Amino acid sequence: MMNVETAAEHERVLADLLAGRYPDERGRYGPFGGRYVPETLIPAHERLERGARRWLADPDFQAELNRELSDWVGRPTALSPAPHLSKRWGALVWLKREDLAHTGAHKINNAIGQALLARRLGAKRIVAETGAGQHGVASAAACARVGLPCTVYMGAVDMERQAPNVGRMRLLGATVVPVTSGDRTLRAAIDEALRDWVSDPTATYYLLGSAVGGHPYPYIVRELQAVIGREARAQLLERSGALPDALVACVGGGSNAIGLFHAFLGDRSVDIIGVEAGGRGSGLGENAATLVNGRPGVLHGSYSMLLQDRHGQIQETHSISAGLDYPGVGPEHSLLNSIGRVRYESASDDEALAAVRECCECEGILPAIESAHALAGARRWAALHPGVRILIGLSGRGDKDMLTLTQTLLSQVQAGRP
Ligand SMILES: *Cc1c(COP(=O)(O)O)cnc(C)c1O
Numbered sequence: 001m002m003n004v005e006t007a008a009e010h011e012r013v014l015a016d017l018l019a020g021r022y023p024d025e026r027g028r029y030g031p032f033g034g035r036y037v038p039e040t041l042i043p044a045h046e047r048l049e050r051g052a053r054r055w056l057a058d059p060d061f062q063a064e065l066n067r068e069l070s071d072w073v074g075r076p077t078a079l080s081p082a083p084h085l086s087k088r089w090g091a092l093v094w095l096k097r098e099d100l101a102h103t104g105a106h107k108i109n110n111a112i113g114q115a116l117l118a119r120r121l122g123a124k125r126i127v128a129e130t131g132a133g134q135h136g137v138a139s140a141a142a143c144a145r146v147g148l149p150c151t152v153y154m155g156a157v158d159m160e161r162q163a164p165n166v167g168r169m170r171l172l173g174a175t176v177v178p179v180t181s182g183d184r185t186l187r188a189a190i191d192e193a194l195r196d197w198v199s200d201p202t203a204t205y206y207l208l209g210s211a212v213g214g215h216p217y218p219y220i221v222r223e224l225q226a227v228i229g230r231e232a233r234a235q236l237l238e239r240s241g242a243l244p245d246a247l248v249a250c251v252g253g254g255s256n257a258i259g260l261f262h263a264f265l266g267d268r269s270v271d272i273i274g275v276e277a278g279g280r281g282s283g284l285g286e287n288a289a290t291l292v293n294g295r296p297g298v299l300h301g302s303y304s305m306l307l308q309d310r311h312g313q314i315q316e317t318h319s320i321s322a323g324l325d326y327p328g329v330g331p332e333h334s335l336l337n338s339i340g341r342v343r344y345e346s347a348s349d350d351e352a353l354a355a356v357r358e359c360c361e362c363e364g365i366l367p368a369i370e371s372a373h374a375l376a377g378a379r380r381w382a383a384l385h386p387g388v389r390i391l392i393g394l395s396g397r398g399d400k401d402m403l404t405l406t407q408t409l410l411s412q413v414q415a416g417r418p
Pocket of ligand 1: 106107134210250251255257368370396397
């Protein structure tokens, strides 16, 4: 049992959070967050912080952003009741359909918002990094839309694995630069994008893809993704007249989850669950469940929970879903975890694949494997709480995962295995 003092302290932190006191003036979420970046990038972060505070609160900027979200991204995205999953799980299930957003996932909300911000800040070009290519595609599309040239750094290994997304980025006018240093995947791509930004930090805007990085990035990304939860809360209240009992989203860097959760943090009756990638097991290197298995440390500009060995070396991670395969997590999630406002759990590769199949067969929706982790977590929650009213963030569509699904699920389906 938690002692009374700890409970009171958690209450105090939550009250501060709800009052908008995080990030604080040092870019902190309690002990987490901050700005651990090279000296040469401090002025660029400070400029960005001032710009973000100004423009995100500017009515003219908000009007422009909202216009693009509705005319081009396709917002508001639907809130779908899931009658067949509801019946099977003995729950009342709703899906917030970010899979219906332009380019197929929530990432576009952030990409178009930051591209518009970059233009207001007078940037002449945009750099981004991408792992699986989803953020690269969203960035390339957003840059084409606002008329800024876009360079995307991508690990050479990832370019091979994700060839269709490389083609999409190039068709959308982006320059894709293969990264052959380091691990030749996402981490090396981030290093290269930062190097590019350092070389010309005034004319270049670095478009970061999740709620991670040095301050103000976690704040900017949260503000741009919070539209998911604002819409979902209003849609659910209008449709059913009540809040959900539980809210579930998958957590990689944490952008779709913080976007869904934010509008509900003050609703004490709502249980909030974040689902990380449990991979093949709980051993080192077998998963990407950062909040479940990690310890605090510094990665890519912020102090947050991290998968590391006892010497502080970043651990290799594994997940069947590229979008969750990251050893860090956004600092606001670390705070929400530390005060117990959000529960973080994990779902394994196999549980996620089973959830992809169930969602396809029951609801006629092919979810991204990332999103299927949320479905698997929600299913487990429903089994423990009969009759629960549960809102699930469906962060993206699964078309991009066909290669993986062909090698795994499709053979089971074709062999007629249940
Ligand atoms: C990238 C991605 C994620 C993980 O990123 P977050 O920042 O944790 O949201 C989840 N779902 C989909 C569909 C993605 O493309």
